[in-house]
Amino acid sequence: MLDFLAKIFNKDSSSSSNVAKERLQLVLVHDRSSISPELLQVLKTELIEVITNYMEIEEESLEVNLDNKDEQVALVANIPVKKMKRMNKSLSGS
Amino acid sequence: MGEVIVVTSGKGGVGKTTTVANIGAGLAGLGHKVCLVDADIGLRNLDVVLGLENRIVYDITDVTAENCRLKQALIRDKRFNELLLLPAAQTKDKTAVSPEEMIKLCNELKEEFEFVIIDCPAGIELGFKNAVAGAESSIVLTTPEVSAVRDADRIIGLLEASEIFSPQLIINRLRPKMVRAGDMMGIEDIIDILAVDLLGVIPEDDQIVVTTNKGEPVVRDPRSMSGQAFRNTVKRLKGEEIPYMDLDESGFLTRLRKIFNRK
Numbered sequence: 001m002l003d004f005l006a007k008i009f010n011k012d013s014s015s016s017s018n019v020a021k022e023r024l025q026l027v028l029v030h031d032r033s034s035i036s037p038e039l040l041q042v043l044k045t046e047l048i049e050v051i052t053n054y055m056e057i058e059e060e061s062l063e064v065n066l067d068n069k070d071e072q073v074a075l076v077a078n079i080p081v082k083k084m085k086r087m088n089k090s091l092s093g094s
Numbered sequence: 095m096g097e098v099i100v101v102t103s104g105k106g107g108v109g110k111t112t113t114v115a116n117i118g119a120g121l122a123g124l125g126h127k128v129c130l131v132d133a134d135i136g137l138r139n140l141d142v143v144l145g146l147e148n149r150i151v152y153d154i155t156d157v158t159a160e161n162c163r164l165k166q167a168l169i170r171d172k173r174f175n176e177l178l179l180l181p182a183a184q185t186k187d188k189t190a191v192s193p194e195e196m197i198k199l200c201n202e203l204k205e206e207f208e209f210v211i212i213d214c215p216a217g218i219e220l221g222f223k224n225a226v227a228g229a230e231s232s233i234v235l236t237t238p239e240v241s242a243v244r245d246a247d248r249i250i251g252l253l254e255a256s257e258i259f260s261p262q263l264i265i266n267r268l269r270p271k272m273v274r275a276g277d278m279m280g281i282e283d284i285i286d287i288l289a290v291d292l293l294g295v296i297p298e299d300d301q302i303v304v305t306t307n308k309g310e311p312v313v314r315d316p317r318s319m320s321g322q323a324f325r326n327t328v329k330r331l332k333g334e335e336i337p338y339m340d341l342d343e344s345g346f347l348t349r350l351r352k353i354f355n356r357k
């Protein structure tokens with residue numbers, strides 16, 4: 001009976017339409033995560049810019065990739081640090 | 095100067111040809127000058143859906159190969175003032191036309207017509223590239239199924255890559271009873287996922303099969319639900335704000351309305 005009511009109000013998360021929507025959302029995360037090499041290069045350059053404000057890094061061996069693992073997509077970056085900068089500015093920024 | 099609109103979907107068989115025929119007939123019925131281009135070379139269909147199959151002399155490849163003038167290849171639909179069809183070739187393949195030739199063709203057509211609507215073949219290969227080459231806007235079609243929505247998403251990405259932005263979405267073959275029962279994705283679900291503007295919702299309707307059998311677009315059928323849905327879609331395409339109708343005949347609201355209308 002509750003199941004029936006839930007179906008009427010379309011709140012049943014196990015309804016096949018909800019299953020369809022969830023599966024779609026997941027598969028599209030993967031589909032959409034193919035990032036073009038040019039865009040990845042831009043991302044890298046901007047990352048380097050930001051990070052070098054704080055530390056010295058090995059720019060040549062910097063690796064940035066989108067990683068597809070069954071349930072998630074992650075942006076994985078491997079950034080070898082050569083030296084930390086001395087933080088003169090206070091964290092509050094002003 | 096007219097507008098060139100490509101109707102595309104990625105997945106096959108979701109209703110592109112049916113939609114091109116009905117939107118074309120709908121616009122022509124409102125007095126607009128319309129040219130429909132069948133870009134599905136090798137699988138000519140738009141001619142039979144419109145009931146014009148017996149009048150074809152030349153086709154699109156005759157125009158691009160300059161075997162005839164553009165005007166000679168256009169077939170006029172006598173039921174309307176200005177609805178013309180440029181048929182696809184049936185015995186050639188997609189390589190018979192190039193994107194550059196399509197651009198030239200579309201530029202010529204939009205000098206003459208207010209609306210140039212292109213029926214795109216399924217898939218993302220050369221046929222798709224040809225069909226979108228000369229278009230400046232697009233209608234993306236999907237059905238409420240996982241595979242069709244996924245392919246629509248891919249197509250939206252490819253359209254953007256071809257610099258055709260903000261596509262308008264038509265959801266075809268919606269079955270309101272199944273949506274209500276939670277067994278089919280609804281309009282909101284699909285919009286939520288694809289994040290594009292909605293242009294129309296066409297219900298699953300036997301009348302589409304019946305009218306297509308006769309080569310008579312359903313948009314001209316005053317009684318059918320899908321005919322009304324296509325008429326609304328055409329008005330929205332023209333920029334009018336038309337509310338979405340209640341497609342669910344057995345739905346609570348419609349039933350209630352029927353009870354009160356019955357005297």
Ligand SMILES: Nc1ncnc2c1ncn2[C@@H]1O[C@H](COP(=O)(O)OP(=O)(O)OP(=O)(O)O)[C@@H](O)[C@H]1O
Binds near residue numbers: 103106107266267302
């Ligand atoms: N709303 C609807 N209700 C019932 N039948 C429909 C509906 N829309 C389309 N159809 C039917 O679905 C079939 C496929 O439609 P259509 O040929 O328009 O699809 P298409 O996307 O052009 O296919 P293709 O990818 O092969 O070119 C046809 O038989 C058509 O009559």
Ligand SMILES: [Mg+2]
Binds near residue numbers: 111139213215
């Ligand atoms: Mg077709």
